[in-house]
Amino acid sequence: MPMEFEYKKLNKQTKMILTILLVLACIIVTYMLDKGMIGTSYTVRIVRISVIYALIGVSMNLVNGFTGVFSLGQAGFMAIGAYSVGVFTIPVADRANVFYLVPMSEKIVNVELSFGTALIMGGLLAAAFAALIGAPVLRLKSDYLAIATLGFSEIVRALIANNQMWPFTNGSLGLKSIPSFNSLFVPVIISVLGIAFMVMLINSSYGRAFKAIREDEIAAEAMGINLFKHKGMSFIISAFFAGIGGGLLAVHLTAIDTNQFKIMVTYELLLIIVLGGLGSVTGTVISAFLISFGKEILRWFDAAHYIGAWQIPIFRPGLRMVIFSLLLMSVVLFWRKGIMGRKEFSWDGIYNFLRKWPWVVKHILSGDYEKASREKRKVKSDGRATDKAGRAQSRLKIKKQKEEDSRAK
């Protein structure tokens, strides 16, 4: 074992094979879950909610993490998507049952759309709303923008639940009997396509403009980036996918009402993307799964527990959410980068992450904590450390190498 850990790259072929294996594994797991070979219908539900939250989370990260616009209107866009899908996919025969208090408007009572059409319509409607409010709101500065978008999502909720909208949205009674997914593949594929689109956008020249705006608005504008256009684009696309995600959520839940799109939902989504890392797509996806499964695992705290015949008083419904929010608070306070920071998942990253532990452990055992933490932080793709001391060292090494080369000549 050499004295110091060296960053090594995997070759391209290995990475390709690993990627193909991962994709295959995902497909097989999805297939097995879908056919009930592994897990229960309960697991399937959690996976479904995870992929939906991953899509909405990435859409929110596009605005908040990549463009640096602090928007809190996601719940409103989700509600628009969810209601578009809900209203138009309830089978015509069931509609009288759902709209039992105020009959459905005659204009739409016989209009039933397929799931796909309704979903796209929901997304487009959300995007249209985003364009409408984006024009005034995106001119505002960060905190005002947060409050204005938050306000917008409340306005949407009020509109949906309002008396005049009853014939269309069934007001505060909510919608039910929305036909569910016929396969787990439906939400998975839609989410994957949506996320792939956003990744492509982020890696394009538009994405680079978004990131420039995030880093420094004034500098970006000076470099000739049209702030309003790019912010608007990011905002509208984000709203589109939030609408799609909301539509999927409606189908997942099969029954929705306006209370499911309160501000709390946006807060929760924000905490998901913070845990994953503001500005990391893979981080958001990992975090969406982690949080959806974590919340279910924490259900243990909600159940009553006994020592002998004595019921331990602290275990009662609600404890789980307290623990959950405490965990999230500790992430916000002590681990601000979240799981991935601004990095993305890469095979090189994983490979070196696993490889460097022997060195880290060695240094810890020999009592050299400083060195250990420096090894831990070595992450740059060319093997350079990210901290100052490490950078100086690697510069020195490169210099030596060059000297040796020139001597060899």
Add this chain to the structure above:
Amino acid sequence: MEATTLFQNVVTGVSLGSAYALIAIGYTMVYGILRLINFAHGDIFMMAGYFTIFAISSFGMPWYVAILFVILATVVLGVLIEKLAYKPLRESPRMSIMISAIGVSYLLVNSATYLFTGLPRAFPELGFLQKVYQIGDISAPIVTFITPVVTLVLLFALMYLVNHTKTGMAMRAVSKDFEAAKLMGIEINRIITITFVIGCSLAAISAILYFSPRPMVYPFSGLMPGLKCFVAAVLGGIGNIPGAVIGGFIIGIAETFLVAVFPAMTGYSDAFTFVLLIVMLLFRPTGLLGEKIAEKV
């Protein structure tokens, strides 16, 4: 609208507006000093409502002791939040401290759901406050008449504190320029703590006045008043204390009249506040009394 109904609505609107004004002062002061929207402020207000329930219904305190207890408990909660959740992030970007505030709000709502269950709790009677009182044809609980008086008294006391005492001078200095104030030997942390103490005690008083004429407190009952009061603070010009009070009155009165004049619009009363906000931000982003700030590069 008949004269009696009109007056009745004015009284209700002014009373609601004064309760909003007290919360809005808390927002505006914290924003003025830390440049932070304290998203948890509405939930601190909600907790104060629960503290009142506990003080009176569970511990059986007389109402004057209960009010002191509620103010004290709310202040402790608010200062604790500042020390634990905002202070460690003071040097970091503004977005992370805002996220922390949202996290605290989430935590408070979840804690309230756990501790007091999600079911609405009845708000207890506080001494004479709920007795119905009649002036001419207008009848309302005494608290409705008292609220504006309390608010104005507190406003003048606060204005005196800010404009005529040393602490107030330090506060103004910190809100003008954080760094320079630090260099001048002002203890920033002490000033911030004082700000939170003031903001939270006003929120506690407001909670007692706001919930008294209303029957219930539930874990989400702080969210909407919280957001509305932030809007009130923006409306009056953020960082400006009289502005916050004016904003509170505007929103309280407008909301009451919207419901009274157009009963069909009741569902929109929350939405209306935000429409007001967006319109305001478009035409006068600095608020009614706010100063224009030049953007620094």
